[in-house]
Amino acid sequence: MNEQIKVAVDGPAGAGKSTIAKAVAKRLGIFYVDTGAMYRAIALKTLRSNIPIDHEDEVGQMVQETEIVLDHSDARRVFCDGEDVTEAIRNPEVSRAVSKIAAYPIVRERLVQLQRREAERGAVIMDGRDIGTVVLPQADLKIFLTASPEERAYRRWLELYNSGKELSLDEVKQDMQRRDKQDSERAVAPLIPAADALILDTTGLSVQEIVDQIIKLTADL
Ligand code: DC
Numbered sequence: 001m002n003e004q005i006k007v008a009v010d011g012p013a014g015a016g017k018s019t020i021a022k023a024v025a026k027r028l029g030i031f032y033v034d035t036g037a038m039y040r041a042i043a044l045k046t047l048r049s050n051i052p053i054d055h056e057d058e059v060g061q062m063v064q065e066t067e068i069v070l071d072h073s074d075a076r077r078v079f080c081d082g083e084d085v086t087e088a089i090r091n092p093e094v095s096r097a098v099s100k101i102a103a104y105p106i107v108r109e110r111l112v113q114l115q116r117r118e119a120e121r122g123a124v125i126m127d128g129r130d131i132g133t134v135v136l137p138q139a140d141l142k143i144f145l146t147a148s149p150e151e152r153a154y155r156r157w158l159e160l161y162n163s164g165k166e167l168s169l170d171e172v173k174q175d176m177q178r179r180d181k182q183d184s185e186r187a188v189a190p191l192i193p194a195a196d197a198l199i200l201d202t203t204g205l206s207v208q209e210i211v212d213q214i215i216k217l218t219a220d221l
Helices: 017-028 035-048 056-064 092-102 105-119 131-135 149-162 169-185 207-219
Strands: 006-010 031-034 068-070 078-080 124-128 141-146 198-201
Touching: 006 017, 006 131, 017 031, 017 124, 017 207, 031 035, 031 105, 035 056, 035 068, 035 078, 035 092, 035 105, 035 124, 056 105, 068 105, 092 105, 092 169, 105 124, 105 131, 124 131, 131 141, 141 207, 149 169, 198 207
Parallel strands: 006 124, 006 141, 031 124, 141 198
Antiparallel strands: 068 078
């Protein structure tokens, strides 16, 4: 395997990106970068600063003054201006606000810059929505994960339930559909597979099966 390997994992919410990317990173001994966490940190800061989320200029100004650091140890903490926001960025309010903020070109420009800097640190697997198309167009391997809307909603519901947040499955499904629509229809870096991405449908497959498949693909690179 190439010692500087770059793997891009994209796909909609609940397709299994982070679970799979984390497991692949562990097996290969490479960095995992969760780019969604960066957009979430900006959304959280916007909500906390009482900046109206439709004030693009104010959000853009704030992004320039924000420091986001991802910890690459197994704990995978996320820091925003020095504060550990790992749990706070998973709140449903943040999930609701994040797509709006992620559509602002000024936010994307700054975060893409940070993401490319992370990728320069060495071999990396990065997940998001535009990694194969925008952030790392020269990635050695591009995977686009999908799953049926029912399975994706159920996975996200379970994740929230396990972290003590009880929402109805319907609520989760509706939030997810709204987010997918916003992410797919935005003008800048919409959620679409790169032309050279391998599309993997994870419906009904175990994490282990998908991870094995990706590891096999990296062996030839
Ligand atoms: O993967 P996630 O659910 O944590 O992502 C949160 C939001 O951030 C999601 O609605 C889309 C946006 N996002 C993005 O636009 N581009 C990325 N590379 C990663 C996430």
